[in-house]
Amino acid sequence: MKKTFYSNGKLLITGEYLVLDGAKAFALPTKFGQNLTVEESQGKIIDWKSYDKDGSIWFEEQIPFESITQNDGADDSKSIRNTLIEILHEAYRMNPDFIDNGKGYTITTELTFPKLWGLGTSSTLINNIAQWLQIDAFELLKTSFGGSGYDIACAQNCSAITYQLVHEKPIIESVDFHPDFTDKIFFVYLNKKQSSKASIAAYYGKGGNIEKRIPIINAITERVIRATTAKEFALALQQHEIEMSNVLEVSTIKEALFPDFDGLIKSLGAWGGDFVITVSKENPTSYFKAKGFGVVVPYSEMIL
Incomplete structure (x- = not known):
């Protein structure tokens, strides 16, 4: 059977x-x-x-x-x-x-x-x-x-x-998350898989003041969920990216790879690999393909 x-x-x-x-x-x-x-x-x-x-x-x-x-x-x-x-x-x-x-x-x-x-x-x-x-x-x-x-x-x-x-x-x-701006959201693959275990070990190796960061991240999470416009959503994610950049003591992915991108780019999961989320007014596929990142997936094709 x-x-x-x-x-x-x-x-x-x-x-x-x-x-x-x-x-x-x-x-x-x-x-x-x-x-x-x-x-x-x-x-x-x-x-x-x-x-x-x-x-x-x-x-x-x-x-x-x-x-x-x-x-x-x-x-x-x-x-x-x-x-x-x-x-x-x-x-x-x-x-x-x-x-x-x-x-x-x-x-x-x-x-x-x-x-x-x-x-x-x-x-x-x-x-x-x-x-x-x-x-x-x-x-x-x-x-x-x-x-x-x-x-x-x-x-x-x-x-x-x-x-x-x-x-x-x-x-x-x-969470009832069905904002009307999902057509502005894309996921871009960074052409390399990141080891979750190694990334977690590196995170704990930083030993930053984690307890003080948790209420900040919790508040950002609520802002992200409740965002009613693409701008609100992007600004909340941008703040999150800055907070985690300080915790991990590394540059944001936008600073490192895409400083000229007109929109929001945020790392997802283990920083430095896998996917990033982007929010922009225009479809960013041609921008990322020109940079050598050919996998750009619209929200509607990625998320249940």
Whole structure:
């Protein structure tokens, strides 16, 4: 019997980094995501294949049940394999039935966005595995990959959300975000994927006065959500970008790469890679393509 599960990708609009320390973040699930299909087989192994959007296989491995129960990811040359085994091992600890009473599985994953876009390859996988095994996706993330969990919330929701950790527990609220200026909003891929783990480590390495920043970011998040014009929306995001530039002690992405752009550019998620959000009066596609950034996605094509 074949079972298929699906999870949404994500974009974090406000609260990057500081969401780890309790700031209220604003996030948008995307129209892109990942499927996971499970079929029972034999041999006490999982025959795993992961497909990119173009149909190419980006990961393929046979994983014995024993490797999962023992968390046997010792081969450092296969870091993707190690990470997958760690996730499956933590899933096994939460629900051992799929191994203890299983005969084997053929599992395939399929991304509906290019893997390098960074829209949630790991979070959609973790949420899909949690759906399959009927376990808590937030707990699985916490014990395996780590992170705030906003991406899991996006995987599970089909509308804009706010996300906040209160006493380490996720508080998720749906947001009615359908402004009439979404035709002014575009997402631009910066031609490189950023490591979330490395970015988080760098953030904590700064050791800035985080507690004082959280109320500021929370207030900005409210302004972003409640904005009724493109100008209000852009000004709030601009303030956010300046605040985070000071926290991270790095230039804003506009200062670094696009100083002549006529409009707002804000980093999303891990600074320095993946996507930025732009707000401008005119369609900015030709500007960014001339700069060598060919992936410019309108809001209507990106966001659920």
